Amino acid sequence: MNLEATRRRLTEKQADTVDKLTRAAMDVLSREGFSGLTVRMVAAQAGVGTATAYTYFSSKEHLVAEMFWRRLAATEAPSGDETDSTERVLEVLRQIALLLADEPTLAGAVTAALLGTDPDVAHLRLRIGGEIRQRLIDALGADSDPETVETLEMIYAGALVRAGMGYASYAEMADLMRKSALRVLRG
Template identity: 80%
Template sequence: MEPVVVNREATRRRLTEKQADTVDKLTRAAMEVLSREGFAGLTVRMVAASAGVGTATAYTYFSSKEHLVAEMFWRRLAATPAPSDETVTDTTARAVAVLRQIALLVADEPELAGAVTSALLGTDPDVAHLRLRIGTEIRTRLVDALGANADPETVETLELLYAGALVRAGMGYASYTEIADRLEGAALRVLQD
């Protein structure tokens, strides 16, 4: 399998290689700070210090902690190839695999999972831009899984299912693994009708 190349362009501007390395340092440091402090305790200033860069430099790339966490999720999604099993011709199985993968993307990292839920619901314009990129990527994966003749209403219903499921997981109603199972069952009901 070919390695996935993550678009190293940040939300706010195109990056030189050195700038891209700084953004990578900041996102790695953010994960460390998030694991230690939680989303409530995370600050851009802490992340900058942990990454060994100035606070002003960090704010050059990220407008807020919500923007930083949303970027972390976007990078995780972009670096994760869509499930692809060319031997599976069943569009339902492919679409369910896409939804399950998205639901489990941060399942093993509860601090990140909760932070992503909070961050993506924010009003920061840079987060809004990332929400659009994330939503477009997920829609593309669902359409690819369902095939060229994918019904737009079915795709939208699946989008509503995963969005609601991830919010429920983020609110602590169930673990991400449990939510992935419930999402799979709900998607099967939609796709088999």
């Protein structure tokens, strides 16, 4: 999969370098945690020069946010076979919550990265939020109402921040989001 980078369009060779860096970042993150992760360490792990790595990623937060964006973009939205829009929405929320459920180190890093102030992270937040919004709108179908979509986005964002803060696991948050979303969708 050749995803457009957050800072510019990529040639095939550049896309391969970005892929190497994001794969290496997962290895370094697993070993060092988010606080120990540096772009320099990721570059070394990937066999890429540090200056080259900084050409693509302005910070470790940018790199981690890109990892989440790529994971989200590579995950197809639920099929929509379910005829009930409520069930489709619940499946979208669950799928997004569980993207990181099996990788608590990555999940915590994503939460920290997405809350950062790096302009490249801000750009990715918009892309991520736009993708999630579109999935919710598609799931709601004819029932799509901007206020309902916004409320569902708030449920999702709040649940993931709470999970990132350690209040509950991502799997537990998926269940809590279901309860909250049902209250909104069924009135």
